[in-house]
Structures are given as C-alpha cells and as structure tokens.
Amino acid sequence: MATPIPTSRPSPERVFNTLNAFQQTAALKAGIELDIFTAIADGANTTALLAEKTGAAERGVRILCDYLTIHEFLAKNNGRYSLSQESAIFLNRHSPAYMGTLADFLASAEPKRNFDALTESVRKGGTSVAQGDNTKPNDELWVTFARTMAPLTTVSAGFIADLALAKEGKTCKVLDIAAGHGMFGITIAKLNPNAHITAADWAPVLAVAKENAAAAGVADRVAFRPGSAFEADLGEGYDFVLLTNIFHHFDVPTCEKLMRRVHAALKPGGKAITLEFVPNEDGVTPPTAAAFSLIMLALTDAGDAYTFPQYENMFANAGFVKTTQHSIPDSPQQVLLSEK
Amino acid sequence: MATPIPTSRPSPERVFNTLNAFQQTAALKAGIELDIFTAIADGANTTALLAEKTGAAERGVRILCDYLTIHEFLAKNNGRYSLSQESAIFLNRHSPAYMGTLADFLASAEPKRNFDALTESVRKGGTSVAQGDNTKPNDELWVTFARTMAPLTTVSAGFIADLALAKEGKTCKVLDIAAGHGMFGITIAKLNPNAHITAADWAPVLAVAKENAAAAGVADRVAFRPGSAFEADLGEGYDFVLLTNIFHHFDVPTCEKLMRRVHAALKPGGKAITLEFVPNEDGVTPPTAAAFSLIMLALTDAGDAYTFPQYENMFANAGFVKTTQHSIPDSPQQVLLSEK
Incomplete structure (x- = not known):
C-alpha cells in the first residue's frame, strides 16, 4: 500500500x-x-x-x-x-464525470475527527465521537453528502436503472429510500418517461434532490416523503424500492426492520434493489469493499459492510423469497436484487 | 497507491x-x-x-x-x-527493531494540523501553521522526536559508523549536530572505544541523548554542547561531523551557512557526513525520498528534499573539496560524504 x-x-x-x-x-x-x-x-x-x-x-x-x-x-x-x-x-x-466534490465529504473535518479517535472506537466496538445510530436526522452531514457525493453514483445508477428495466419504458412506481442527492431515482426517471419516483429522506436533504430533479427535467415525476425511513409513511404498491448505501449504517435487527417496511411497501412481485459494499466471507477481499467496515466502525454505533450470506439471511427474515447478487463493472460496490 | x-x-x-x-x-x-x-x-x-x-x-x-x-x-x-x-x-x-514509537511523532496532532492547512501552504509556498524556520528552539516537538524516532535510525547509524571507520578503532573526535536521540554518535562510540562524541542540540533534547548514552554504556565518552547549531560554539578539530536529517529544514543560504560552520569545526582532512532524503533531479523518484518535499512544504518555511547536485553545490560553496553519494541498503535515505 x-x-x-x-x-x-x-x-x-x-x-x-x-x-x-x-x-x-x-x-x-x-x-x-x-x-x-x-x-x-x-x-x-x-x-x-x-x-x-x-x-x-x-x-x-x-x-x-x-x-x-x-x-x-x-x-x-x-x-x-x-x-x-x-x-x-x-x-x-x-469533465462530465468530475468528482472533486467528494473531497468536501470524505476528507472533511468530521470523518477525520472520528478517525483521530479510532483507538477508542476499537476498544468500544463502535464510534466514540459521532452521533452514531443514524436513525435520527443529522441534517448538515447528509446535506453535505447529497451536495458532494453524486458523482460517485453515475456508474451504479445506470446499472440499477437497467435492473429496474427503465429502458423498457413501462409504467412503474419507484421508492428511493435515503435518496440523498436523488440521482438513483432521477436516473430511472430520465430513462423511463413512465416512471414515477418517490424520494424519501430528511426534509433538508430532499431539498437537494428536488434541485437535481429539476435540473434533470423530471421534477414533475418525482414526489417527496420527508422523515425517518423507520417511521414515516412510505406509501405502497411500488414496483421497485431502492436501498442505496443505507444498510451499512445499522446493526442486523435494524436492517431487518427496515427491510420489513420495504416488503410492505412493494406490490406483489415487486423488487428491492440494494447497493452496498459487500465483502467476501473472509472479510478482507475485495479490498475497497472490505475496508469499508472500518469507516462504519469509526462513524457509527453498529454499522458494517455485510457479506452476501448476511444480507440473504436478513432479507429472507424480512419476507423476501429470493436475493441475487450482481457485480457492477468498474465499481467496488455490488447490487442485490430481492424479490417479494 | x-x-x-x-x-x-x-x-x-x-x-x-x-x-x-x-x-x-x-x-x-x-x-x-x-x-x-x-x-x-x-x-x-x-x-x-x-x-x-x-x-x-x-x-x-x-x-x-x-x-x-x-x-x-x-x-x-x-x-x-x-x-x-x-x-x-x-x-x-x-522485537529489538520495534518502531511503534514512530506513531507518536509522525501521526500526532501537530503534523496533521499542518496538513489540514496544506492548500494554504501551497498558496504561500511554505508552512501556514507551524513555527517554520527551525533555527529557534521548539523543545516539545524535538524532545518528542528524540524520544520516538530513534528506531528508524538503526540501519543508517550502522552505515554511517562504517563510513566513520568506527571498526578500525582509531582515536577520533566526532561532532553530532542536531543530535536528537543521539543514536548516530552513540553507535560510533559503541563500535569504537577510542571515539569521543560531542552532541549538539537544544538543551532539553540533549537530556534524551544523555539517557541513551548512559543506557548504551558510553556516557563517559559523550559530551554535550547545548544551543543553536547556527550560534553555539561547536568546538574544533573534529575528524567527523554528522549532519543527520537537518539540512532539509532550511533554505539554501541557511544550509550553506551551517556547512561553513561545520567546515571550520573540522580538522584538515576531516569529513562531514550528511544523512538525507535525496530525490533524483526529476523530483519524483525514488518515491519516499521525493515525497519528503511535501512534508517540508507543510512544516517549514523553506525546507526541501534537495538533489545531489544541489547538495554538491552548497557544500562546495561552504569550502568542501569533494562530496560523494552513498546509497544505504534497505533505507529510503542517502549518505553524502564531504571532504574538507
């Protein structure tokens, strides 16, 4: 290294x-x-x-x-x-793929403060600095995330849009949970004129997604549900629910609780689409996905980079009949497709 | 990377x-x-x-x-x-080669503060945070250096002791400038029972060198000259003067000024031994030596990792007749041997 x-x-x-x-x-x-x-x-x-x-x-x-x-x-x-x-x-x-904005989130004062206290977080087994349970609003942090991290999603958003059959153009309802910048839902809306997106996140974060939807010319097909993914009314009858980079913030029971809500919001035959860092069962390969665990140790109470068998088990417990794993070319992340 | x-x-x-x-x-x-x-x-x-x-x-x-x-x-x-x-x-x-103590200097709060302000230091062309001219005492910093960084010197101290002909056992007087932990002089004293070492540094730092000399059983042959290498009486008639990791803190005129004082302190035919990060003239190879420049940009007013031709020129201007370059196996540093 x-x-x-x-x-x-x-x-x-x-x-x-x-x-x-x-x-x-x-x-x-x-x-x-x-x-x-x-x-x-x-x-x-x-x-x-x-x-x-x-x-x-x-x-x-x-x-x-x-x-x-x-x-x-x-x-x-x-x-x-x-x-x-x-x-x-x-x-x-x-460059259209410019990602310099990532520095404002990844290399900002807050994560550095967390890593300055890493020894104590290893002792404790969870963050010793941050507001770590991630089920309550932390607006400044997630607004910064939404404003800076969108460029990292270009490749994965296209991949997910393909899995959501966006190019077939059929009428479909998509719920984007913890939407942040909103680019996952917005990408589907751009490719499928008959897709209607509901973006869920804390209200100040959704303001960023709203700007992005307007800039993409799809504002008329993006609705917003502000509040906690664990408490707000998420709506129902969705064809697809997107869960991008959310599970890694939580412990297993909290992930299962969220996935049961997703199950309830999907229509029969609907699919949950999860984007995550998914290390192999050895916990040390592939490098970027496996190393993500340390970020969760430093920043959260009990988050982690879970393996595919761990996700399979959580999602089965939440009622899904089948989950498959899909590698995204040129990305350290994986997509999991779960059928209701 | x-x-x-x-x-x-x-x-x-x-x-x-x-x-x-x-x-x-x-x-x-x-x-x-x-x-x-x-x-x-x-x-x-x-x-x-x-x-x-x-x-x-x-x-x-x-x-x-x-x-x-x-x-x-x-x-x-x-x-x-x-x-x-x-x-x-x-x-x-x-392990006798344990170097975990390095973390207390390299990864401590002070250098991290300096690097947090790196953008401003690039704008300015020198440190924007630290007391950067390094000609005045900065005791806490250099005492920490002396207490933590000695393990990094084992290989280079042995190499320098060979160049100082320690194993021949002849009577010799050695001046160790900016001695810090004192291990370069102490290594020579251990190998040559007829070597007499004078360690120069700020007084609080020399207290650490004194402890190390006592622990090595050579305290009776190590003398101390506290104060600035630019102002204190350094003595004279030395066979060897050691200049280990000091030049990189200063600009060219200051390096030449120091080397003129070294020239005066050496006896005729005496040699100055410089340990440094010496990049190639391209400024980007070999990697560790070349990367050292950035540390000097962040931490000093005008320090640098100088190339061999730059050192050759500085030392010639200070009166030395010849300087040769010696690679240390298994070290990113080089030794320069200059003849009075």
Whole structure:
C-alpha cells in the first residue's frame, strides 16, 4: 500500500509511509481545491504557468505536483506535467464525470475527527465521537453528502436503472429510500418517461434532490416523503424500492426492520434493489469493499459492510423469497436484487 | 497507491481511496496503541483472544484486524491472524527493531494540523501553521522526536559508523549536530572505544541523548554542547561531523551557512557526513525520498528534499573539496560524504 517498496527485504518504509498516509489525502484535497487538474487540462503544464493560473506560490505548486506525480495522479516529462487518464476523467472540472466534490465529504473535518479517535472506537466496538445510530436526522452531514457525493453514483445508477428495466419504458412506481442527492431515482426517471419516483429522506436533504430533479427535467415525476425511513409513511404498491448505501449504517435487527417496511411497501412481485459494499466471507477481499467496515466502525454505533450470506439471511427474515447478487463493472460496490 | 485497483479501465476507486488514505494512518496507529501486533506474536490470533488480551471490543478488533490484513500488516487464514514479516520485525514490542514509537511523532496532532492547512501552504509556498524556520528552539516537538524516532535510525547509524571507520578503532573526535536521540554518535562510540562524541542540540533534547548514552554504556565518552547549531560554539578539530536529517529544514543560504560552520569545526582532512532524503533531479523518484518535499512544504518555511547536485553545490560553496553519494541498503535515505 502507499508507496511501492523497492526492496524485497523487510524495510521500515511501509510503516513510515503508512503513518504518513494522511498526507496523501491532504495532497489530493489541495490539488482539487487549487483546481490544479483543470489548470493542467487547460494547458498550464509548468510550475510557472500553474502558479500564475492558480494564484499559488511556484515553490508550493512544484512540490505538490511532484507529490501528485509520485502518486500517479499526474505524469511529469521534461519538467512538464500532464494528467493521468483517471485525473483527466475524474478531476478536471470540465469533465462530465468530475468528482472533486467528494473531497468536501470524505476528507472533511468530521470523518477525520472520528478517525483521530479510532483507538477508542476499537476498544468500544463502535464510534466514540459521532452521533452514531443514524436513525435520527443529522441534517448538515447528509446535506453535505447529497451536495458532494453524486458523482460517485453515475456508474451504479445506470446499472440499477437497467435492473429496474427503465429502458423498457413501462409504467412503474419507484421508492428511493435515503435518496440523498436523488440521482438513483432521477436516473430511472430520465430513462423511463413512465416512471414515477418517490424520494424519501430528511426534509433538508430532499431539498437537494428536488434541485437535481429539476435540473434533470423530471421534477414533475418525482414526489417527496420527508422523515425517518423507520417511521414515516412510505406509501405502497411500488414496483421497485431502492436501498442505496443505507444498510451499512445499522446493526442486523435494524436492517431487518427496515427491510420489513420495504416488503410492505412493494406490490406483489415487486423488487428491492440494494447497493452496498459487500465483502467476501473472509472479510478482507475485495479490498475497497472490505475496508469499508472500518469507516462504519469509526462513524457509527453498529454499522458494517455485510457479506452476501448476511444480507440473504436478513432479507429472507424480512419476507423476501429470493436475493441475487450482481457485480457492477468498474465499481467496488455490488447490487442485490430481492424479490417479494 | 492505496488499495490495488482491480480493473485497467479508469475507475473512481483511486480517488475514493486516496481521499480516505488518512484512515490508513489511523488504523496503523490504533493497532500500535492497542498493541495488537505484540498480542498476535504472543499467540492471541483470533478476535476473541485478541479482545481478551487487549481489552478491546471483539467487533472493534475484528474490523481493525481485517483492515490491517487488507493493507498487508497482517495475514488471515481460516479466521486466524498472523504477522507479516515486516510487522513481526518492526511492530512487535518484543522485537529489538520495534518502531511503534514512530506513531507518536509522525501521526500526532501537530503534523496533521499542518496538513489540514496544506492548500494554504501551497498558496504561500511554505508552512501556514507551524513555527517554520527551525533555527529557534521548539523543545516539545524535538524532545518528542528524540524520544520516538530513534528506531528508524538503526540501519543508517550502522552505515554511517562504517563510513566513520568506527571498526578500525582509531582515536577520533566526532561532532553530532542536531543530535536528537543521539543514536548516530552513540553507535560510533559503541563500535569504537577510542571515539569521543560531542552532541549538539537544544538543551532539553540533549537530556534524551544523555539517557541513551548512559543506557548504551558510553556516557563517559559523550559530551554535550547545548544551543543553536547556527550560534553555539561547536568546538574544533573534529575528524567527523554528522549532519543527520537537518539540512532539509532550511533554505539554501541557511544550509550553506551551517556547512561553513561545520567546515571550520573540522580538522584538515576531516569529513562531514550528511544523512538525507535525496530525490533524483526529476523530483519524483525514488518515491519516499521525493515525497519528503511535501512534508517540508507543510512544516517549514523553506525546507526541501534537495538533489545531489544541489547538495554538491552548497557544500562546495561552504569550502568542501569533494562530496560523494552513498546509497544505504534497505533505507529510503542517502549518505553524502564531504571532504574538507
């Protein structure tokens, strides 16, 4: 991990680099905040040009860009910087897949405070800092999530829209639970003119989804149900219920309770569609999905990255007859399709 | 970097994992603080046994150990954890090469505060938080350094002692500038019973070197010169002057000023021995040495990881006739040997 280790003999370098890994977060965040990637895309490819374009010191730009080159976000040839393929797609502000906004959620003060207290959270077995049960509103956090994290959903939202048969264009009712930015439901609505979406979340978060629905031109087919997914009236007769990145916040009984409400809201033959980090049963592969557990340890009382057999069992207990697992290409996440 | 990316197509996973890289620091620090590695070495290889041994929650231990497995500090087979070769050597408290103390300096609140302000430091071209010129005492910081960072020096201290011909056992006078823990001079004193060491540093830091000299049984051959390396009387007639990890804190004129004082303190034919992170002229290889620049941007006014030609030039300007470069096996650092 971190920086490649050039020797096969044991070296303290990995320990040194891992204790310094927080610097990687800070460097990428600084590159995004200074819009270095967009500046390079626009042709400012030397430290002098970049300093002029970003208003930063040439010395600062040189050291930062060299560091971003070491970590393969940039390439450097004869003193000129260029974007890696990934940076061109995901970090150039002019790119439709720009995801620089993620820094405002992932690398903000709140998760860092939680991880500063990680030792205590391991002792306790759950967060020692945050409001961790996630069944009560925490508006500022989730509004920030809704405003920043949408770019990460592009691939998975398209995949889910396919599973919801959006391109067939049949009339259908979709409930999007913990909708956040709303992009999962909105993507279905864009692809299927006969889809009607109900987005459920805390009221201040739904304001963001409402803006996004309007921007996508589907506002007339998106309704809103503010409140707790555990208490609010969710409606009924849905063809599909979307549960994207919600179960990992809770313990097993709470997940089952939510899934029973979903079961009740679906029409006969309806399907629940779950998007999640689903590690293998060994708990350590694949890496990004398995590592997600630690984020839940630091940020929640009892959340986790559950395995497929754990989900299968929870959903069966909630009344679903069958759950299948679907890998999303180019994503660390999985989709689970559960039939009522 | 971070976690391996399983696809060759562009994926947002690297951006996601890098924005989360601070979690790697927190996880390794928690493992060290809970002494997980020592517990596993002592036979507690399941989550139940580890929870009992460390007093932590089983859920917390399971998630942390899985994460440390993903990042190759542990291995996991049939639910039992074992140490990687590196963890056995560097993270088991019973190992003579234990370096868990590094976490108290590298991953402490102060550098993290500096990196939280990295964007501003790039704009400014130097630290925007710390007392950055490093020519004045900053006792708490450097006492912590002296108390925690000694384990990183074992390999380089032995290499330097060889360059200082310690095993030949000739009478020699060695000045150790910015001695810190004092282990570079102490290593020479241990190998050469006719070596007399003078350790220079701020007085509170020298108290740590004094303890280490006593513990190594060489206290009678280690003298102390408290104060600034730029102002204190350093003495004269030295065979060797050690300059370990000091130049990177300063700008070029300050480095030259220090090296002129070193030149004056050496006897004719004496040698200055510099230990440093020395990147190649491209500024981006080898990775750990090149990445060190960013730490200096965040923590100092004008420090840097200088290239060999830059050092050659500085040392020539200070009066040295010749400087040669020596790679230390299994270390990201280099040694420069300069002849008066």
